Amino acid sequence: MGELGRELRMAARRLLRSPGFALIAVGVLTIGIGANTTIFSLFNALLLKPLPGADPARLATVYTTDFSGPPWPAGFRRAGPPGSIRPAPCGSREP
Numbered sequence: 001m002g003e004l005g006r007e008l009r010m011a012a013r014r015l016l017r018s019p020g021f022a023l024i025a026v027g028v029l030t031i032g033i034g035a036n037t038t039i040f041s042l043f044n045a046l047l048l049k050p051l052p053g054a055d056p057a058r059l060a061t062v063y064t065t066d067f068s069g070p071p072w073p074a075g076f077r078r079a080g081p082p083g084s085i086r087p088a089p090c091g092s093r094e095p
Contacts, residue, residue: 015022050056 015025051059053059
């Protein structure tokens with residue numbers, strides 16, 4: 001136990017000699033511990049805890065689709081003629 005006390009005193013003296021380094025070290029530890037706590041809290045709340053409700057197995061997702069634009073993402077070619085749901089053969093070119 002005596003050696004641990006000496007090591008701690010020496011570490012405290014070295015940190016007091018360079019207060020800028022001590023401040024940066026404490027700041028980095030504070031940010032790291034805070035980020036770790038935040039990430040774990042989100043992980044715990046979203047993935048580990050069961051969903052609230054009487055019967056969580058019967059929950060469903062409801063969403064809407066915007067049909068005002070093209071049915072494919074911007075930058076992608078259409079695979080077939082309009083109204084076609086089958087993809088165009090390999091190597092075919094869009095007219």
